[in-house]
Structures are given as structure tokens and as C-alpha cells.
Amino acid sequence: MKRMLSLRDQRLKEKDRLKPKKKEKKDPGALKEREVPQHPSCLFFQYNTQLGPPYHILVDTNFINFSIKAKLDLVQSMMDCLYAKCIPCITDCVMAEIEKLGQKYRVALRIAKDPRFERLPCTHKGTYADDCLVQRVTQHKCYIVATVDRDLKRRIRKIPGVPIMYISNHR
Template sequence: MRQKRAKTYRKLMHTYQLVFGFREPYQVLVDSDFISDLTKSKMDITAAIKRTVQGDIKPMITQCCIRQLYSRSQEAKQEIQIAKSFERRRCGHIDEAKSPLECMQSCINVNGKNKHRYVVATQNTELRDHLRSVPGVPLIYMKRSVVVLEPASRATMLEKHAKESSQMGVSKEEKQILSGKRPVSESEGEETGNEATENTEEQPKKKKRKGPKGPNPLSVRKKKSASHPAPPEDSPPVNIIGAVGQRKRHRRKRH
């Protein structure tokens, strides 16, 4: 198996583990057609499935599928020996044997769910079409002498997204705890809500006045202090240099 395909299959089975609770060894339910096709191709069924799911497996077969192999010609002796080496799955069809299609459907689809977390290995296209509508069913089949793991179906992806969104959701109490507030019960919430409505009825909200804002305080020129008042507008200009010179002359006369 190529490295890229093995990585894809490993990632897909990891998704089934996280979302639907699959665990190793995987329970692989095999039908009679899958056993016969792989036996004709001279492939080791257990090793081929292990390479496909990238993990340990527990191959299983139903009683109805074994009866289907017995009903064939004597050439199916090798296939019967391989089927007998697998673990027997009790399907409950003891009195009336059903076809492998009906038997596998009743074992896997339990109220629209893959209750027992089976990996299904089948060559029956009709069975694969039916099981695609059941979320969380990995499907394995042989295509051109290569055992293939089918990509996740639409029902599986929808179930995955639904579970992820439910896990990401946060309740109101959790939000209050994360924000540092005390969680409020329903009765307290109703009382506080009634008080708030009464207060809003008594005191109407003040509307904010819209208008031009003041200038930036950093760009405004500073006001002069009261200790140095500005000269009046009508007063003549003062010659500072001349006043200083007169003070010096008076001092010289005194000496």
C-alpha cells in the first residue's frame, strides 16, 4: 500500500474513533461475497483488512453468510474453512435463514445507528448503498484486486459536524462563570427582570445630545496666569530698555 493512501485511511479511522467511539481491535463484519472474491484472488483476507484499516481487527461473520457458502458448489470448501476461522456473529435468524443482504442490514442498522460499531467488508453494491445512509459505518470492498476503504458518507459527515458544533457550544451558566459573574437562577432572573422593567418605566432614559465636540486640549493655547496680567489695550507700549537705563543713571547721581 502506498504511503499516501495509508495516511488517508489512518486519518479516516481516527475520525471514526473520535466521533463514533471505534476502538481497536476493530470488529469487521465480512459477508460471503467478500470472502469468495478475495479467495479467488489468492489474498490473505485478515492481512488485507489490517492493512486497510491500519490497525488490529476481529473478523466476524453471520450464520446466514456461512449458510450461503454451504449452499454453493463444492469449490467453496476453502472459503468455508476461512469463514469458520472467523468469530461467529449471532444474527438471530435460526428458524428462517435470510439472504446476506437482509441479515447484514438487520445486524448493522439498529434504529438508524451502527450500535455495535462494525466495520463492514462487502462486495454487495446494494448493501453499501443502504449502509451509506447510516452514520458511522466504514465500508471496505475490493476493487481491481485492491482492498479499498470507502470515504466517509454524507450521513457520517453530517453527524460529525453536528457533534462538533454541540461540543463547541457554551451554556449561559458557563458564560457567566467564565466572565466572573455569579450564575443567576430562573427565579432571580425573573425578579431582577421585573425590577428592571419598573425602573425603566419610572425613569425614562436620557437621550445623548449630538453636536460638535470640543477641540483637542493638547492643541489649545495655554491661558496666562493671574500673577502676570496682560496690559490693557489702550495703554502705550513700554520701552523696557529705556527704563533700565534711567534706573542706572539715578544710582550714579546718588554716589
């Protein structure tokens, strides 16, 4: 069995040998640089100034399904929650996800095709709705995200200035 020589081996010629790494001494008086993510200008003291009535609410697939189970009128319950005019928005990915669910979720599809809902076109490839919603919310901080999905809520909580709307106890 053939074995390779290490680049630090004594038998190698000086020019072929690997040079030992020199440790740079750090100056204790020098300022330490660290990279801190820049917060968008719309967040003033952590308050999102782009949010205001009429509220644009990005609706997730399971939010529609849970509203049907809880027997809630989607637009009316949103207005009851926020005490202002609400415009529910549905992306193409969420619409495709509802269509993929098939015949069992035909009521959810009919609700999603309501003319009161605003359709948002998607430019990316694929139809994974969670990634689409997170991407749209990080770009534009003017949305409230309506979801019941735990993982999506966890992902959105990491984005500063984005409120989450969810259903619990039939409200």
C-alpha cells in the same frame, strides 16, 4: 345489471348520505411539525465514537470469494488497510449462504471456519445475509462492513456512521 348508488346521491335520505369533508384552515403563524430521524448518541458530529481498534469487521459472502480471486490473505490485508488489529466477524446467515453455494466454494467455507474469525449467532428467521448484516449494523454501530456487493453497499451508505470495506484492484 345492478348498479350501486353513490353515498353522495341526491336520492338517498339525509341520514344515509355521506357528509361532505370540511377543510381545516391552517394557521400560518403556527409552527410546522416534521419528523426528523434521531441520530444515535454515538455519532458526534457525524464521527462514530464506537469505532476503534480492535476493529470488528462484518464479512459478507462475496467479500470472501473476491479475496480468494485476488489472492489476498483476508485478516492480513484488513490489518494492512486499517493499520490496527482486526477481528473479522461472520454471522450464521453468511455461513449458511457459503454452505449453500456447495462444492465450488469449499475454499471460502474453509476460510470462513478459520478460528481467527468470530462467529455471531442470528436470532431471526431466514438466511438472507444482506438483511441480516443491515439489521445488525443499524442496531450496533461498532462494525465495519466488508462487502463487494453493489446493492448492499448502497443500502449501508444510507446508514450514518457505518464504514464500508471493499476489494478493488487486488487490494
